[in-house]
Amino acid sequence: MDGIPTGPRTRGPDHPTEEGHEVLELERLTRAYGEHLAVDEVSFTVPDGRMVGFVGGNGAGKTTTMRMVMGVLAPSAGGVRWDGEPLTREDRIRFGYMPEERGLYPKQPVLAQLTYLGQLHGMSAEQARERSQDLLTRFGLGERLKSKVEELSLGNQQRAQIIASVLGDPKLLVLDEPFSGLDPAAVDQMSELLREHTSAGVPVLFSSHQLDLVDRLCDSIVVLHGGKVVAEGSSEELRANAPLRYRLTMAGDTGWVRGMPGVEVIDLDGPSVLVQPEGEEVAERLLADAVGRGTVREFSRIRPTLSEIYREVAVA
Numbered sequence: 001m002d003g004i005p006t007g008p009r010t011r012g013p014d015h016p017t018e019e020g021h022e023v024l025e026l027e028r029l030t031r032a033y034g035e036h037l038a039v040d041e042v043s044f045t046v047p048d049g050r051m052v053g054f055v056g057g058n059g060a061g062k063t064t065t066m067r068m069v070m071g072v073l074a075p076s077a078g079g080v081r082w083d084g085e086p087l088t089r090e091d092r093i094r095f096g097y098m099p100e101e102r103g104l105y106p107k108q109p110v111l112a113q114l115t116y117l118g119q120l121h122g123m124s125a126e127q128a129r130e131r132s133q134d135l136l137t138r139f140g141l142g143e144r145l146k147s148k149v150e151e152l153s154l155g156n157q158q159r160a161q162i163i164a165s166v167l168g169d170p171k172l173l174v175l176d177e178p179f180s181g182l183d184p185a186a187v188d189q190m191s192e193l194l195r196e197h198t199s200a201g202v203p204v205l206f207s208s209h210q211l212d213l214v215d216r217l218c219d220s221i222v223v224l225h226g227g228k229v230v231a232e233g234s235s236e237e238l239r240a241n242a243p244l245r246y247r248l249t250m251a252g253d254t255g256w257v258r259g260m261p262g263v264e265v266i267d268l269d270g271p272s273v274l275v276q277p278e279g280e281e282v283a284e285r286l287l288a289d290a291v292g293r294g295t296v297r298e299f300s301r302i303r304p305t306l307s308e309i310y311r312e313v314a315v316a
């Protein structure tokens with residue numbers, strides 16, 4: 001478990017402790033560039049032991065928000081609290097951050113660089129080297145310890161960047177697109193690494209455009225659009241607010257569905273139709289009608305994907 005925070009193992013959403021929750025709270029965080037509001041009163045919480053996915057289209061304001069959390073950028077208004085108190089410089093030193101522009105120097109050997117970063121987080125040179133080496137080895141870079149960062153493949157550079165962000169036993173992780181460019185095996189390894197941190201009570205906030213991955217990994221999701229939070233919750237909560245949709249498949253043509261009051265046809269392809277009924281009663285009426293008209297092969301409620309929900313709330 002090298003590189004994993006040493007906090008009590010019992011912390012986390014299912015095992016709250018009495019020593020308080022280390023929760024990150026963004027309160028009406030706002031950033032303007034000239035007339036343009038890049039981030040507009042963004043409020044949400046990253047609770048201890050939770051993994052929060054931050055999604056939104058290009059230019060939605062994710063990076064700007066994360067930079068303000070990390071103190072790289074000053075907010076125009078609003079603030080950030082940690083453990084109920086305004087965030088300080090000292091708090092931020094204990095946070096792990098993977099910036100959009102990445103932090104590692106291309107020309108320096110990867111182990112030497114991580115060792116140096118570990119020392120900046122207060123470890124001895126020996127501790128820092130040992131922990132860096134263990135993590136690099138665990139994630140398949142054991143043979144590349146002396147390679148310069150620029151000599152690694154992009155995916156391996158990304159692994160090293162993620163390792164760099166967890167080196168100092170962070171109290172919070174803020175990661176800007178940590179999974180971009182990783183192959184599926186690396187995604188699994190890095191997700192496991194992040195999960196180890198949430199299990200130890202660390203709140204994790206990461207941005208991503210990979211919605212399936214966010215759906216799979218995150219305890220909750222914040223959707224940003226045009227600098228504003230347009231949806232927030234667990235994927236189940238987001239789904240509960242999504243429109244009711246059913247797929248009806250019959251032996252014959254389903255074109256007759258177009259004439260049914262209260263039923264919007266989303267997609268119709270001969271014997272199969274995707275519909276959005278106004279409510280459960282309308283769906284039941286539709287099924288009864290279908291049974292009266294011929295053989296029903298399928299009538300099922302469609303669980304929307306996160307991508308579909310995202311398109312509903314975040315595509316202009």
Ligand SMILES: Nc1ncnc2c1ncn2[C@@H]1O[C@H](COP(=O)(O)OP(=O)(O)OP(=O)(O)O)[C@@H](O)[C@H]1O
Nearest residue numbers: 033037038039056057058059060061062063064065
């Ligand atoms: N230094 C800057 N000067 C002026 N405008 C900026 C600056 N940085 C960001 N912006 C603007 O702020 C908005 C939010 O950008 P930001 O990089 O936070 O979005 P993002 O959600 O991270 O996008 P992406 O997914 O493309 O990385 C955009 O309209 C961008 O053009």
